Amino acid sequence: xxxxxxxxxxxxxxxxxxxxxxxxxxxxxxxxxxxxxxxxxxxxxxxxxxxxxxxxxxxxxxxxx
Numbered sequence: 657x658x659x660x661x662x663x664x665x666x667x668x669x670x671x672x673x674x675x676x677x678x679x680x681x682x683x684x685x686x687x688x689x690x691x692x693x694x695x696x697x698x699x700x701x702x703x704x705x706x707x708x709x710x711x712x713x714x715x716x717x718x719x720x721x
Contacts, residue, residue, distance in 0.1 A: 665719040666712075674713040 662683055670678030670688050681688035698705030
């Protein structure tokens, strides 16, 4: 997805597992900790956070330098 010259990719620098949260944080220009907390809260409220993370890790391409 490309909007205003930005492309949503998985981060290869700011990653803990697959780089999904880091990539989303870079795209929306927010701190990656906030995105990770949102995913963790979604996971604790049900398994939607886990399934969303797995789906994003599968769909979102890895960042290329």
